[in-house]
Amino acid sequence: MATSTASHNRVLNPVLKQRIMSADEAAALIRNGDNIGMSGFTGSGYPKGFPTALANRINSLRDKGETLRVSVLTGASTGPELDGALAAANGIEIRLPYQSDAEVRKRINAGEMEYVDMHLSHVSQYQEYGFFGKMDVAVIEVAAVYEDGRAIPSTSLGNNRAWLECADRVILEVNSWTPLAIEGMHDVYYGLDIPPRREPIPLISVGQHIGSPYLNIPIEKVVGVIESSEPDRNSPFKAPDEASKQIAGHILEFLDWEVKKGHLPPDLLPLQSGVGNIANAVLFGLEQGKFNNLTSYTEVIQDGMINLIKCGKMTAASATAFSLSPEMIESVFADVKEFRKHIVLRTQDISNNPGIIRRLGVISMNGMIEADIYGNVNSTHIMGSRMMNGIGGSGDFARNAFLSIFMAPSLASKGTISTIVPMVSHVDHTEHDVEVLVTEKGLADLRALSPKKRAQVIIDNCAHDDVKPVLQDYFDRAKKTAPALHTPHILSEAHSFHERYLKTGKMLP
Numbered sequence: 433m434a435t436s437t438a439s440h441n442r443v444l445n446p447v448l449k450q451r452i453m454s455a456d457e458a459a460a461l462i463r464n465g466d467n468i469g470m471s472g473f474t475g476s477g478y479p480k481g482f483p484t485a486l487a488n489r490i491n492s493l494r495d496k497g498e499t500l501r502v503s504v505l506t507g508a509s510t511g512p513e514l515d516g517a518l519a520a521a522n523g524i525e526i527r528l529p530y531q532s533d534a535e536v537r538k539r540i541n542a543g544e545m546e547y548v549d550m551h552l553s554h555v556s557q558y559q560e561y562g563f564f565g566k567m568d569v570a571v572i573e574v575a576a577v578y579e580d581g582r583a584i585p586s587t588s589l590g591n592n593r594a595w596l597e598c599a600d601r602v603i604l605e606v607n608s609w610t611p612l613a614i615e616g617m618h619d620v621y622y623g624l625d626i627p628p629r630r631e632p633i634p635l636i637s638v639g640q641h642i643g644s645p646y647l648n649i650p651i652e653k654v655v656g657v658i659e660s661s662e663p664d665r666n667s668p669f670k671a672p673d674e675a676s677k678q679i680a681g682h683i684l685e686f687l688d689w690e691v692k693k694g695h696l697p698p699d700l701l702p703l704q705s706g707v708g709n710i711a712n713a714v715l716f717g718l719e720q721g722k723f724n725n726l727t728s729y730t731e732v733i734q735d736g737m738i739n740l741i742k743c744g745k746m747t748a749a750s751a752t753a754f755s756l757s758p759e760m761i762e763s764v765f766a767d768v769k770e771f772r773k774h775i776v777l778r779t780q781d782i783s784n785n786p787g788i789i790r791r792l793g794v795i796s797m798n799g800m801i802e803a804d805i806y807g808n809v810n811s812t813h814i815m816g817s818r819m820m821n822g823i824g825g826s827g828d829f830a831r832n833a834f835l836s837i838f839m840a841p842s843l844a845s846k847g848t849i850s851t852i853v854p855m856v857s858h859v860d861h862t863e864h865d866v867e868v869l870v871t872e873k874g875l876a877d878l879r880a881l882s883p884k885k886r887a888q889v890i891i892d893n894c895a896h897d898d899v900k901p902v903l904q905d906y907f908d909r910a911k912k913t914a915p916a917l918h919t920p921h922i923l924s925e926a927h928s929f930h931e932r933y934l935k936t937g938k939m940l941p
Contacts, residue, residue, distance in 0.1 A: 442576035455485035469595035473507035473753035475665035477588030487517035507590020511665030530822040553784035556594035570599035582646035588753030639748030669757035672713035678872035680713035702729035752783040796833035805887040807863035816857030842871035842896035855926035
């Protein structure tokens with residue numbers, strides 16, 4: 433492989449060299465109504481030049497009275513050059529499976545964009561099963577392409593394998609920002625078939641490689657190759673606030689107690705954590721703690737995991753993408769050959785595979801918007817109907833984890849909303865998939881507890897002091913007046929917290 437960082441030196445296949453074109457020329461190949469599968473997962477490995485050019489073309493056509501709108505399928509969230517640009521141009525008809533862009537969110541909640549929120553482990557197989565219809569175009573960012581058509585993936589794999597196999601046409605964006613030394617970090621498994629021919633996935637340890645380091649590019653499908661050198665959307669790291677530190681402390685204390693009880697081995701089990709302040713606070717707490725030889729089987733590599741690898745606390749981390757601060761991605765790229773020994777990037781049908789999660793015994797830690805007193809969790813909707821981001825991979829992990837933990841501060845929206853409510857306004861994770869709830873106030877271990885016992889533990893341990901009396905009053909009255917006592921509710925009052933907020937702008941009386 434050539435050592436130059438120029439993109440044109442990274443396209444070694446002679447046929448593909450002849451198909452190098454500008455982003456504007458590639459965007460001109462898109463037709464109204466196309467279903468487009470794009471690379472990208474949590475702000476990494478997404479095409480930058482192509483979607484921006486497509487957004488410009490959409491705006492130009494609109495000025496001429498013409499319409500161009502497309503459906504966009506990705507791995508998860510992307511970046512402003514993709515989601516932000518296309519949403520601002522009103523160019524997305526349907527978006528799935530996960531997003532975190534403010535403009536996309538605004539249009540979804542205004543009814544201007546259709547959105548399908550899905551478990552991330554389902555996405556590629558649903559496309560392969562034909563549930564989404566034909567995929568017209570795949571637009572995939574890679575780091576380089578060999579003479580024989582094998583491509584070095586970039587900083588995420590997501591659904592790239594499936595998109596390349598399912599799409600009628602392929603556009604490659606070769607990004608020279610990603611160092612060539614990343615070669616060998618990826619593990620693309622080509623053994624997944626559709627039922628009834630699907631066989632067991634032979635993955636039994638976190639750092640194991642079971643596939644190829646390369647994406648197989650179908651040369652005959654490639655209609656365009658774009659060159660770029662733009663970085664990923666690497667969000668600046670925010671130091672954990674006090675509430676996040678307290679939540680992390682409760683979780684670490686709980687894990688220590690689980691080890692003492694013999695439920696967990698001294699080096700724990702593979703860790704999974706969602707993105708954000710609380711997750712990184714837990715990871716930084718582990719860096720200072722007594723656990724060693726840690727592993728992670730998760731979706732994204734975060735700053736805290738890199739620090740754990742650097743200090744020798746974590747030996748192996750498996751994910752489908754990076755989600756790092758600008759400083760941390762520079763640190764990884766500067767020593768990528770060393771990090772290749774510890775990090776494996778997989779396609780998300782493997783990183784989020786329920787069977788593997790259960791086999792490895794993953795400890796799952798994810799954020800939530802709210803939880804109710806019986807342990808149901810809302811991860812996606814504000815006040816029941818306004819979409820925030822989506823369920824992401826939390827459901828893949830929660831239902832199949834060895835331990836399923838959900839966490840959030842006890843109050844949100846500058847202290848005006850209680851995270852613990854009588855009944856959640858939207859259910860993503862039922863009480864059957866939630867084993868532990870944590871706020872800065874404390875931790876509720878819900879295992880083997882009946883609904884009424886769960887309710888009392890959650891009120892006592894997780895509710896904010898200002899909210900606890902109101903929840904206790906509701907629960908006490910429900911036990912006296914509900915028509916049945918297994919899960920007592922006063923349905924006429926169950927959403928009073930949310931109604932009060934909508935009327936007054938605050939939940940607290």
